Amino acid sequence: MxxxxxxxxxxxxxxxxxxxxxxxxxxxxxxxxxxxxxxxxxxxxxxxxxQPYTHVIAGNVGDQAFFEWVLSYGVHILRDGGDPFFTTVMNTPAGVNLAANTSITVYAVLFAPVTILAxxxxxxxxxxxxxxxxxxxxxxxxxxxxxxxxxxxxxxxxxxxxxxxxxxxxxxxxxxxxxxxxxxxxxxxxxxxxxxxxxxxxxxxxxxxxxxxxxxxxxxxxxxxxxxxxxxxxxxxxxxxxxxxxxxxxxxxxxxxxxxxxxxxxxxxxxxxxxxxxxxxxxxxxxxxxxxxxxxxxxxxxxxxxxxxxxxxxxxxxxxxxxxxxxxxxxxxxxxxxxxxxxxxxxxxxxxxxxxxxxxxxxxxxxxxxxxxxxxxxxxxxxxxxxxxxxxxxxxxxxxxxxxxxxxxxxxxxxxxxxxxxxxxxxxxxxxxxxxxxxxxxxxxxxFPLPLLWAERAPEPKFIADGTWEKFVPDGGTISALPFAANVAADGQRWQAYTMARGGKQFRIPDGYFLGPEAGGADEKGRIGAPAHRTDWLFLRAALYGYVPEIDNWDRAQARADFQYWGIEAVFLPDEITGSESILFRSAVEISATQLLGPPERVDDVLVWRIRPGVDPIDR
Structure with missing residues (x-):
């Protein structure tokens, strides 16, 4: 024709x-x-x-973090095997249906050499x-x-x-x-x-x-x-x-x-x-x-x-x-x-x-x-x-x-x-x-188009880049940055992506930026990210709005249940954290985490809180 x-x-x-x-x-x-x-x-x-390592598309930090993650996941499945269309390394333990998201599998495979090298x-x-x-x-x-x-x-x-x-x-x-x-x-x-x-x-x-x-x-x-x-x-x-x-x-x-x-x-x-x-x-x-x-x-x-x-x-x-x-x-x-x-x-x-x-x-x-x-x-x-x-x-x-x-x-x-x-x-x-x-x-x-606007984002912490995280969680274990990964605060997803791109030991993260079911089950209305638990919402609210609540024993009991559900063995807070469109309140996150979990350890350029299953957070 x-x-x-x-x-x-x-x-x-x-x-x-x-x-x-x-x-x-x-x-x-x-x-x-x-x-x-x-x-x-x-x-x-x-x-x-x-400066591709610290510059990010202004106003859409979350989408860039998501696509960096799926490019890294391509390296992960080529090296370690796995399902290109479903994974539990993010949003553990429920997982993410990548076929229902934009998994760009072909790009992830074709550009795997670039992802590994650069x-x-x-x-x-x-x-x-x-x-x-x-x-x-x-x-x-x-x-x-x-x-x-x-x-x-x-x-x-x-x-x-x-x-x-x-x-x-x-x-x-x-x-x-x-x-x-x-x-x-x-x-x-x-x-x-x-x-x-x-x-x-x-x-x-x-x-x-x-x-x-x-x-x-x-x-x-x-x-x-x-x-x-x-x-x-x-x-x-x-x-x-x-x-x-x-x-x-x-x-x-x-x-x-x-x-x-x-x-x-x-x-x-x-x-x-x-x-x-x-x-x-x-x-x-x-x-x-x-x-x-x-x-x-x-x-x-x-x-x-x-x-x-x-x-x-x-x-x-x-x-x-x-x-x-x-x-x-x-x-x-x-x-x-x-x-x-x-x-x-x-x-x-x-x-x-x-x-x-x-x-x-x-x-x-x-x-x-x-x-x-x-x-x-x-x-x-x-x-x-x-x-x-x-x-x-x-x-x-x-x-x-x-x-x-x-x-x-x-x-x-x-x-x-x-x-x-x-x-x-x-x-x-x-x-x-x-x-x-x-x-x-x-x-x-x-x-006629103008260049894309860009902004600065938090650099990868040494705690992740140098592999220090391995001292706090075994291979395949669960660790999370604070606040937990979300579309408006995607740093935790980025840190996991960069680890996958380098190969070697790997950790899982709760939550993340993706599309999933409204209440966590199949055949439900879609939503952005995982259904919020009280504990991840506590940290996200502190990061976005600077709100520091009065932590009581009920909050600590809820945190213990949430940590057991996710299988988290440690959480960490870098010296710099990035939001999608505004500055995140890092000090509010640190205060909230300290009230909930007790004093942190200073390791490299992050604060770390160890999580011991079965123990009330404040008793650590």
Whole structure:
């Protein structure tokens, strides 16, 4: 299925250039676009590259800690064995269903050498940088192969898709959503399914791609499948393309059958774990009505753009990581005008493609608004179609505002089509070309991305780095930093991650930052982290709010029961602790721990409290 326009008559009459020259130009173009994409990605992440061990993405410390942990867990399972989709080294003894989280297993395995040699901090920023660059380059290759006649047009569309505001927003910590290269890769092989005589090979390759990408970005893969299906169906139903679609149908169905077999074999266990494994859950820990796109957001600018730097900001997103549309008014107008011009100049085949793009984009824009219409920061009582989908399997685990990311691909194709018009050398110059080119600049320059914001985080304590912790807990035992690991205080999870990356002896931790069932059992509503016990909440409350309660014997009895449940043999408090968005009250944590557990030991750069099972904490 080619969505590109046919060559003009004059282009057909012109002698074809030598194959060697054409190949050399193509390679040169590919290298230039790859270099530009990598340069832009490095520019966005340079704050993390400057000092990956102490710099962290500002405002999303928890997500970065989680992905550093799963990168380290990849090293752990390669060295020591284990289940890639379930573990009890975190949230012991209940464990974590990694298939129901974003376990990025493929990345964890591929980057294991980097993680071992340089640490998960470097692996994290490397994956993030390559994701951004690879997304732009993959979209460029896709547009060059299937859409445009001009590689400059493909480069414009590809760079837009790779560095669109929504994906730059997700670069604030999300290694799954910045893997925007998944969409063009899947669509490429979906289109290739129509090749006669190659249904077995193409179906097997697409199945393998789906199996690998599931662990990287299951939600993004789901959206890609939906969008690709809608586009292909609408395109196939057009009168002009219906005969072509009918001829290709047997080959495509055969290829899809092979895809289903291969993907099913690769994903049988991960899907079982995702839907029926231990510590699974329904939905997510996020409110879908809150994580729905605002209509006005499409016409606004995200925080990390030149427009925001100039003061044209907004507060229409659930958080800075979820600014998934935010194309700006000029770009939205440009897309509309470009679409109208393309439609007027298109032949029936091109109109079938444009119609499929418009329906796909319009449908996903509507679904991104969530169960109820939101406008300018306010939720109305107007129900929307997503209300009918939000409790269905898969949809119940998705956040509707992220559906807006599908429009990045739709807009990228329209921009590539429009750039083809401007760069078509066979056309007589039109007086409208100059204003149209100016409109491109006026729409795209304001959304040019700014580097990611970064902040300082607590360095790894010597107590962990030097292995001193081994004196306080045996291999496979349980020890915890204070406060216990959570999305808003993820240091304890980081210390375990760095230990796993180095190999050797390993400890377990209670709690952690992950998605799990509401009350700790299967088939319950999802939540962020483990259900809180009184003891871990005592320390987290002290860290977040500086609150030091009066500790009594009931608190100590509860702590004894909690420690026995977790199997904790020691807790420690580093000299520096990091919060997600604010300073943590370390002194309040120390006072609370001392009242509960008695005086600590000073070991290296931490305070340590030993836990002896069966003994009241204060009696130590």
């Amino acid at each position: 080619s969505v590109a326009a046919p060559a003009t008559e004059s282009a057909e009459d012109r002698p074809a250039p030598p194959v060697e020259a054409t190949t050399a130009r193509r390679r040169r173009s590919h290298l230039i676009v790859a270099a530009v994409a990598l340069g832009l990605a490095a520019y966005l992440t340079h704050g993390l590259w400057a 640490g998960p901090q470097v692996s994290f920023v490397a994956v993030l940088t390559l994701n951004l660059a690879g997304s732009a380059f993959a979209w460029y290759l896709f547009l060059d192969r299937w859409v445009t006649r001009n590689r400059i047009s493909a480069a414009i569309g590809g760079l837009f898709c790779g560095f669109a505001p929504g994906f730059v927003s997700h670069a604030n910590g999300h290694l799954n959503w910045t893997a925007g290269w998944i969409a063009p890769l899947v669509l490429w092989w979906l289109f290739k399914l129509r090749e006669e005589g190659r249904w077995l090979r193409n179906g097997a390759i697409l199945g393998a791609i789906l199996g690998a990408c599931f662990t990287i970005a299951a939600e993004g893969l789901f959206f890609t499948a939906l969008a690709g299906g809608v586009f292909v169906v609408v395109w196939s139903l057009a009168a002009v393309t219906r005969p072509e679609a009918r001829r290709a149908l047997p080959t495509v169905l055969a290829g899809l059958g092979v895809t289903a077999v291969v993907a099913g074999a690769l994903l049988a266990y991960p899907l079982y774990m995702h839907f029926a494994g231990p510590q699974t859950f329904a939905g997510t820990g996020f409110n879908q009505r809150h994580y729905a796109e605002d209509v006005a957001a499409y016409f606004s600018y995200s925080d990390r753009t030149l427009a925001a730097l100039a003061g044209v900001g907004n507060n229409l997103a659930a958080n800075p990581t979820e600014q998934t549309s935010f194309f700006g008014l000029p770009l939205m107008l440009l897309i509309i005008v470009a679409f109208v011009l393309l439609w007027r100049r298109a032949d029936p085949g091109r109109r079938a493609t444009l119609r499929a793009l418009a329906i796909t984009g319009g449908l996903f824009m509507l679904l991104s608004f969530g169960p109820r219409l939101r406008f300018n920061g306010n939720e109305t009582d107007i129900p929307l179609p997503y209300a009918l989908l939000q409790r269905l399997p898969l949809f119940d685990s998705a956040l509707p505002l992220r559906l807006a990311l599908v429009l990045v691909g739709v807009f990228g194709v329209v921009l590539a089509f429009a750039a083809d018009l401007l760069l078509d050398r066979e056309e007589v110059p039109h007086p409208g070309h100059a204003p149209f080119a100016a409109a491109f600049a006026f729409a795209l320059i304001p959304i």
